[in-house]
Amino acid sequence: MTHPALVGARREPYWLDTDLRPPARSHLRGTERCDLAIIGGGFTGLWTAVLAKEADPDRDIVLIDAERVAGAATGRNGGFCDASLTHGEANGRARWPDEFETLQRLGLENLDAIEDTIRRYGIDCGFERTGEIDIATQPHQIDELREEVPGSDAIFLDAAGLRAKVESPTYLAGSWRPDSVAILDPAALAWGLARVAEALGVRIYEDTPALRLRSRGHGVDVRTPEGVVVTRRVAMATNAHRPLLQRLRWHIAPVYDYALMTEPLSDQQLATIGWEGREGLADVGNFFHYYRLTTDNRILWGGYDAIYHFGRRISPAYDHRAATYDVLAEHFFETYPTLTGLRFSHAWGGAIDASTRFCAFFGLARRGRVAYALGYTGLGVGASRFGAAVMLDLLDGRETERTALRMVRRRPGPFPPEPIAALGIWMTQWSLGRADRNGGRRNLWLRLLDALGLGFES
Ligand SMILES: Cc1cc2nc3c(=O)[nH]c(=O)nc-3n(C[C@H](O)[C@H](O)[C@H](O)COP(=O)(O)OP(=O)(O)OC[C@H]3O[C@@H](n4cnc5c(N)ncnc54)[C@H](O)[C@@H]3O)c2cc1C
Structure with missing residues (x-):
């Protein structure tokens, strides 16, 4: 009832139900050539575009999205922009006790930088700290x-x-x-970032899914239904959607x-x-x-x-x-x-995009030509800017404080294949609900997951 x-x-998402939503952009037809192709027009992709252009205005960049900019999680979230890069302090301290202080400082610097960008470009997104x-x-x-x-x-x-x-x-x-x-209006922030990226020279296509990646010479061809992006480097910012890299298929639920x-x-x-x-x-x-x-x-x-x-x-x-x-x-x-x-x-x-460590992971594929940042597990409004910065560090071969982090260097384990994944997730959810009703007492299953570093606490 x-x-x-x-x-x-x-x-429909409240944030997207407004006359301020920009008109749809055209889809890609034919061949585009660029230095950097970004796949995904959510926060991760948009921050990658803006940061890359700010660092090097001459870098030629194309961003494609399968649907609309901010149409997926980025335009649908709660708008909590959290400094945490680790989905909360407990998760961060438990996994990376030695570098947690650094992660916390980098997270706060990341949040400050988001605030600074919003003010610098006059993005009207109701940002309130x-x-x-x-x-x-x-x-x-x-x-x-x-x-x-x-x-x-x-x-x-x-x-x-x-x-x-x-x-x-x-x-x-x-x-x-x-x-x-x-707190902020996430769609307004994303549309603002897209406007900034375009003003800096980024070409954005919507309704343009990347179908597959093909390594060629020193670069990569990104195939779309009616065209191809011929590029030197690719940043993959596709969040919960099916990853284009086979090796990541099991890393996201x-x-x-x-x-x-x-x-x-x-x-x-x-x-x-x-x-x-x-x-x-x-x-x-x-x-x-x-x-x-x-x-x-x-x-x-x-x-x-x-x-x-x-x-x-x-x-x-x-x-x-x-x-x-x-x-x-x-x-x-x-x-x-x-x-x-x-x-x-x-x-x-x-x-x-749940990952087994409950926060983003990063990496390179295709001999360093393709970078990815995925797995924010529902806390990516702030952390996506950090993910974008990491992808650019990795693609440019730069050694930075970010790339030295164990959190960045090591990828989490995958989820198991079906039906074990579904059974495991449903059993975990059932157990978590039970713990909520039982004074927080974690049953054997949850304690086993805790021991394996797979236990989730909000
Ligand atoms: C209901 C809800 C509430 C949330 N609340 C919060 C919150 O309050 N605070 C917080 O920090 N986080 C929250 N999150 C999570 C947060 O929204 C995400 O972590 C963040 O938006 C991730 O951004 P993204 O750019 O990585 O992914 P997305 O916004 O999902 O963008 C990925 C884009 O990639 C495109 N794409 C996918 N595959 C392809 C392809 N093959 N070719 C081309 N394009 C492709 C998609 O169309 C999509 O636009 C929430 C999420 C949801 C769903």
Whole structure:
């Protein structure tokens, strides 16, 4: 049954449903020649284009996207731009304890550089460096938040301290990172980056899928349905989509994540919950919600379910899931009962690119001519700029602080083939849900994954 607050909600990403969306660009016909071909017009591809042109204005660049710029995850996400390059501190510290301080500094520098680019080019994308509060809604999560604090930039908030900032009867404690997260309109940022890239001379084609790569001489031919890009180097920025490199087929598992957007809140409605700091918010269950205000005081409310389809399938048919929308709506009003009567204007979903280490990995193929940055596992709004910078370092053969990182040099292991992948993912999800209901206690399966470095904690 459809939740009453969802009746009439448009089934499309709120960020893309605007007159400010640029007109579609033409598709590639015939032959294009360039120094660098970028495959994918999401954040990773667009940052690659802008950074490459800023470093070397003479480099000739073509970017192609199978559909529209920002049409995939980049135009569908929550707009949390997090400094973390490692999908959170716990994951980063556990995997790369020796270099975690460096990763954290590079992440903050990356976020500062995103802010600087937005200001320098006047990209109007509602960038607000609000920070984020992670929220305990179950008693066992309070100590988790308290323990996390030493050594990080986080400030522990008890229930009273948290509820003085944002009011909900479900809130028990919070961990506030004031500086390391910004919120923004992701599609507006992506369109702004595309505008900048084109102004710097990048040629962008939409509706142009790369079908295959063929090494030729010192370069690569990128075949498209009606043409070819003849190029020296390729940057692959295709996220959850089927990788063009055979060796990466098993390294990505597409997982669907969903979000709702409310209508704008009146001043009175907003006053019932406070939220004057406008922080990004997320609860800390294994199945968690993330939520934030927009510039016109709507609430984006997303997360909770993470849906994997057998065989790594991705399809526009999976962009909507009525059962998830109902659950999300129900949880929204449990969190903010004073907003009863508020309606949702939009509901949508999109694929995130899970990797077995829960953050991006990087590498070179085809004798150094093709670079890739994939696997952000749902935290790529900020980290994609870092991924772009790494790809350019690798393609140019530059040794930098980034390429010296173990996190950059080593690729994670693949997911297993089907049906083991699907069974493993479903079993993990079932176990994580159970742990959420059982005071956080991890069963044998989750402890086994933890021991293998494959355990996921939000
Ligand atoms: C619902 C949802 C909420 C999220 N919330 C957040 C959040 O709040 N914060 C955060 O940090 N991250 C979030 N994420 C993840 C974030 O959106 C991604 O990590 C990020 O956008 C990845 O950017 P990208 O450029 O690598 O990939 P994408 O945006 O997916 O772009 C890849 C592009 O490649 C194109 N492509 C693929 N294959 C080909 C081909 N063969 N030829 C040509 N083009 C091709 C696609 O058409 C697509 O446009 C969320 C994701 C989803 C789905």
